[in-house]
Amino acid sequence: MKIRNRIITAAETAFDHCGFTATGMDRLTETANVSSRTLYKHLGNKNALIVAALEHRRRRFFAQLDVESVDALFAALLDWTEAEGARGCLFLRANGETGGEVPEISDAVTAYRTDLRDLIERLVVSEIGSTHETDTILVLFEGAVTAACYRGTQAIAAARTAAAVVLKQPRQPQ
């Protein structure tokens, strides 16, 4: 189980840094220090490796985002970005590159989105007692991830401040 993990870990960073299509099997075997035969024996094919890398990313990401407030969520995103860099949401990119035509990959992306929304909803409810601003915080989170690609961590800081403002705001009648 050690080799499989090494392959997946190396693949996650390779895909993140160079893209899914642009990363060939030769680079994946190289960075994982395994032969192509071993890689195929352990993962089956490239799509399965992409799925495994996405699931690995999902676990790592939400492990770092295991927080108890919306403010701490953005603080954790800041830490993540400072450690990992900002190249956009890996799941969004995976979906874009495959055109949503690889079901297993789409499933992995959907799983991530569900987890993210569940997390945010839980935090929002514990903070203001209703789910009412969940989409707002979700938008701020997604926007922070995307805008950080070219505005850096100050995009995350801006999202963090805006989230605080929105949640402090007295609930408007619909």
Added chain:
Amino acid sequence: MKIRNRIITAAETAFDHCGFTATGMDRLTETANVSSRTLYKHLGNKNALIVAALEHRRRRFFAQLDVESVDALFAALLDWTEAEGARGCLFLRANGETGGEVPEISDAVTAYRTDLRDLIERLVVSEIGSTHETDTILVLFEGAVTAACYRGTQAIAAARTAAAVVLKQPRQPQ
């Protein structure tokens, strides 16, 4: 100049719907109703066609976003999304698929980002008299585009409301 335009227009929607890598030259010639020889004579190669399609998208997009307030900006984004669908920012996707290693494409993406930020900055200044909340609105805009992929137009509505709240908020001392 009519054929070139037909090729670029068809390419823009093909790339948008199926992705850049996943869209082969055969599909591009098919949807534009031209021979491959004509396509190459007019555009040169696939990367140049991608750049042309991105520039075409940029012109169309900002033509629809020619507004005078932040609220109208999100209203215009709503209109755009209802007409075109939500598949994520085409420029972000282009960058992701090429790994940022095709300079001409990266330039087109940078041009879009610059235009978007300039537009938002202009609107924010005209609304609150300072550039202070530009990054916040930018984050909300990017987040709305991304989240609309799986939350639909209500993500844009949430961003729109949040933008109004943020801009109404009394300026906090730094």
Added chain:
DNA sequence: GCAAATGTAAAACGACCGTTTTACATTGTC
């Protein structure tokens, strides 16, 4: 100590794809 399992190294396969070329039809202009 010897199979069986598991690994490496590297060549080969087969399909796909961007691009070019060949051969031919259509058009507009002097």
Added chain:
DNA sequence: GACAATGTAAAACGGTCGTTTTACATTTGC
């Protein structure tokens, strides 16, 4: 009415890439 210019249709080229195969080395458990 001939001749560029510009178009189509389709075959061919050449490289890349995911995947498989061949040949061989190394571990591991009975």
